[in-house]
Amino acid sequence: MNGINGFLGTRASLMLDVVFLAMFAIVPLLSLSLYCVKRRLRYGLHKRLQLGMAAILLVAVSLFELDMRLFTDWRARAAGSPYYSxxxxxxxxxxxxxxxxxxxxxxxxxxxxxxxxxxxxxxxxRPASHSETHRVLGWLAAIGMTMTAATGWLFYWLAFAA
Ligand code: HEM
Known part of the structure; x- marks a missing residue:
């Protein structure tokens, strides 16, 4: 196998497993952050949670990209999947x-x-003149991240677990 093997018992590499799991942290954190802003009006916590998630994603995605470009040939790892050609x-x-x-x-x-x-x-x-733009862009960003996670899990399963 190329690169470093992961720990989830699939054909994936270490960083593929790390990103796969990191997305399981992001989706609940994102829901909590939006709950804070909608129901409890805790804007400071919303800000900190969003910046925290961005930091986690920045580190995970950078390490992941380095791994994919330098060490891991994901195609070779996907070769055992019945869904890969x-x-x-x-x-x-x-x-x-x-x-x-x-x-x-x-x-x-x-x-x-x-x-x-x-x-x-x-x-x-706190709410300001930027609120309306932020609400529209923020919802698009949140839905985009959820779909990124869901489609990423599907790809992982098809390529490395099936
Ligand atoms: C990618 C990062 C972020 C996303 C996806 C996001 C998402 C959202 C969403 C969807 C809402 C609207 C919730 C609703 O329907 O009421 C919201 C509200 C808000 N966000 Fe964020 N947010 C992010 C980062 C930030 C940051 C960094 C700050 C502060 C500097 C911030 C401050 C606020 C405030 C003050 C509101 C309330 C606006 C209002 O209802 O008048 N957000 N955010």
């Missing part, structure tokens, strides 16, 4: 395409939502 279109490739279709725009959106919120909300954070 080395020389043509397959369900694994289809799921990866859908996953990247969510992941790449969501990354750009998250950076934009944080940069705008950082500059346009007062400290400590």
């Amino acid at each position: 080395a020389d043509g279109w397959s369900l694994v490739w289809a799921s990866l395409t859908v996953h990247l279709g969510f992941a790449v725009p969501t990354l750009v959106l998250w950076i934009a939502v944080i940069a705008l919120a950082w500059r346009r909300f007062p400290t400590p954070p």
Whole structure:
């Protein structure tokens, strides 16, 4: 096997397993953060949770990209899957395409939502003239992240667990 083997007992590499699990932390944290802002009006906690998630994702995704580019050939690890074909279109490739279709725009959106919120909300954070734009972009970013996680898990399962 190429790269370092993961710990979940599948064909995935260590960093694939780390990112797979990190997404299980992100989805509940995101729900908690939005609950804080909607029901309890705890804007400071919302801000800290969002920045915390962005930090986790930045580290995990950077290590993951390094691993994929330098150490791990995921195609070789997916070769044992009945849904993968080395020389043509397959369900694994289809799921990866859908996953990247969510992941790449969501990354750009998250950076934009944080940069705008950082500059346009007062400290400590509370509703301001930026609220309406932030609510629309924030919901798009949250839905994008949830879909990124769901499609990422599907790709992982098809490629490395099945
Ligand atoms: C990617 C990061 C973020 C996402 C996805 C996000 C998402 C959201 C969403 C969806 C809402 C609206 C909830 C509703 O429907 O009422 C919201 C509200 C809010 N967010 Fe964020 N947020 C992020 C980062 C931040 C940051 C960094 C700050 C502070 C600097 C912040 C401050 C606020 C405030 C003050 C509100 C309340 C706005 C209002 O209802 O008037 N957010 N956020």
